[in-house]
Amino acid sequence: NAGVTQTPKFQVLKTGQSMTLQCAQDMNHEYMSWYRQDPGMGLRLIHYSVGAGITDQGEVPNGYNVSRSTTEDFPLRLLSAAPSQTSVYFCASTGLAGYNEQFFGPGTRLTVL
Amino acid sequence: KQEVTQIPAALSVPEGENLVLNCSFTDSAIYNLQWFRQDPGKGLTSLLLIQSSQREQTSGRLNASLDKSSGRSTLYIAASQPGDSATYLCAADRGSTLGRLYFGRGTQLTVWP
Numbered sequence: 001n002a003g004v005t006q007t008p009k010f011q012v013l014k015t016g017q018s019m020t021l022q023c024a025q026d027m028n029h030e031y032m033s034w035y036r037q038d039p040g041m042g043l044r045l046i047h048y049s050v051g052a053g054i055t056d057q058g059e060v061p062n063g064y065n066v067s068r069s070t071t072e073d074f075p076l077r078l079l080s081a082a083p084s085q086t087s088v089y090f091c092a093s094t095g096l097a098g099y100n101e102q103f104f105g106p107g108t109r110l111t112v113l
Numbered sequence: 114k115q116e117v118t119q120i121p122a123a124l125s126v127p128e129g130e131n132l133v134l135n136c137s138f139t140d141s142a143i144y145n146l147q148w149f150r151q152d153p154g155k156g157l158t159s160l161l162l163i164q165s166s167q168r169e170q171t172s173g174r175l176n177a178s179l180d181k182s183s184g185r186s187t188l189y190i191a192a193s194q195p196g197d198s199a200t201y202l203c204a205a206d207r208g209s210t211l212g213r214l215y216f217g218r219g220t221q222l223t224v225w226p
Contacts, residue, residue, distance in 0.1 A: 031212040033212070033213070033214075035216075040218070041218075042202075042216045042217060042218040042219070043202075043204075043214075043216040044216075045213060045214075048212065048213060050212065058213070090156060090157065092214075094212055096212060100144060100145050100162075100164075100206070100212065101145075101147065101159055101162045102147060102159065102204075102212075102214060103159065104149075104156050104157040104158075104159075105156060106155065106156040107155070107156045109154075
């Protein structure tokens with residue numbers, strides 16, 4: 001199993017540009033989520049999904065869109081990048097029954113100029 | 114909302130010492146509490162998961178305990194090594210929002226030879 005994979009690893013954008021951060025998992029997990037990590041703030045939840053076709057907002061959803069068309073993939077879209085979105089983004093997944101260990105991807109480091 | 118606090122924020126010790134990292138949470142109605150390790154510039158590696166019905170989990174030199182009634186978890190590292198140097202993150206879920214994790218800001222550990 002590859003676990004949770006994320007692409008790209010690094011990205012530099014200009015203010016106003018849009019892009020999609022990719023996340024995929026091969027563990028057949030129902031639950032997937034996106035977090036951002038900022039210095040001194042810890043990890044904060046952006047959006048999450050409990051299954052294909054179902055998404056919901058987390059703590060800091062503004063400026064981001066998500067969709068879940070398959071169990072495996074959960075892309076995060078930045079609609080119009082702003083410098084405040086400079087951060088490290090992590091995708092995570094877990095099953096919703098039994099032993100709910102969360103698995104994290106390696107992260108995407110995004111800089112918005 | 115679940116609030117997670119980790120003490121201390123930073124810890125520097127000589128090799129060989131036994132360490133205790135503390136985590137407290139405000140909502141005791143949790144399903145799981147999970148400890149992660151994060152190396153600089155890297156993703157999160159799961160160390161231990163304690164389910165609400167358990168009081169502790171052990172993996173090698175690591176032991177994590179959970180006291181739901183007092184809202185506390187402790188990560189014990191025995192015979193610390195320089196390779197243990199990293200940031201340790203505690204994350205708790207909340208019974209009403211299964212799957213969503215609330216993170217502390219971490220304890221940055223340095224073990225010097």
